[in-house]
Amino acid sequence: MKYRILLVAASIGLLAGCPSDDDNDVVKSYRYTVNVANLTANQPMSLLAVLTHNGDYQLFEIGQAASVELEHLAEGGSNAELIELMNSNDSVYQGISGNGLVLPGASDEVTITVDPSRYGYLSVASMFVNTNDAFVGETGLSLKSLAVGESYEMSMNVWDSGTELNDELAATIPGPAGGGEGFNATRNDSSDAVAFHAGVVSQDDGLANSALSANHRFLNPGAKVTITRVE
Template sequence: MKKIQTFKLVGLIAMTAILSACDLDGNDHASADDTVEPIETPQTYVYEVTLTNITQGQMISPPAVITHAAGVKLWEAGEPASVALEMLAESGDSSELVALPDVEHSVASETGLAPGESQTLTLELSDTDSMSLSLAVMLGITNDAFTGVTDLDISGLELNESYQQSLMAYDAGTEENDEIAVPGIGGEGFNASREGDVDRVAVHAGILTELELATSLLLPEHKFDNPTAQLIITRVQ
């Protein structure tokens, strides 16, 4: 009778050991299958965008810098200006440009640039963002002249490397250059009508002052030639 009980006890211990081994083996497989992949933190890129007004007497509207997908252009020579660009070129208002659906990031100043002045805007992006940049400002003492750069690829800039470009003046082709309705000296700003102009963007031919045109309200110091501004973009992080 005692031998039978001993056999039962030994069998029970053996069964318990087998079940424990099965549980351990199952847990090992669960750990391997449930491995959590590390989450990659996006890399941050920081750029300083510096604009300098190099004209003799033109005021420049508050600059606005935007980023967007490659291939998006705020303007193209020979093509009609968008309404957003027209507003910028006729009144210095960049609010419609920064609100365009293709814009991913934007940073804008609240103050314009007098001749000889510079402003630096800081732009922060990540490695998941588009790296095409555009900037546009109005030459304030004109009817619809502007300057800037569009669809500039900055993805190749290394840390502490700079890109520099001289910026020419463009005529938005949306308002007749009468040298009278000029917002920078108290004249009209944005007007939706494009009657009397060519309705296409072109390199600006320059302005006529009171010395060349009796009806002009512009002074000799308001004249400009290309380039009109200097752009420097530096990657600082």
């Protein structure tokens, strides 16, 4: 009898040590830092919007109309609408806000925790607030190949969301150079498509009604993003 009890106990122990289907479904989350540096002379950047997502989501596509969520960021600097996508879009896992305005020459950093085998891509964006609808942004940056301690650095281009005319008027620039309106649901830019930004003209280069001066001009790249896997 004692031998039989020991045999049953050993069998149970062996079964407990075998992998189950559930073990294969264990989520392996890793931690990353996302650092964005402002490379301009006089263009404060709005709070960062940092999204982790799968391959079905794109923050923007060149030559295509900007989403309403991106329009909110590009025209008014609001990242709330993009971050809310984690609650309304199954392809977006996480939306993280930056810590505050990113002033010229400064940087901001956020930390994300994600399973890259499920949501292995990152998108990030921020508005140049002394413009009508310029933003820096990258979409679909892969997290999958980074090992612990490795970093990925990328220059960020300046994009025109194509949702607002670049009139440079104080009434339509929300940053300190204008103090005007931010988001407006009416799209008055004839292109209505995301494209490379041509830069600002400014009053110093002949646009008399512009609220901007020469020091508000910018070149590409407008910012730099560095992604580091820390865990």
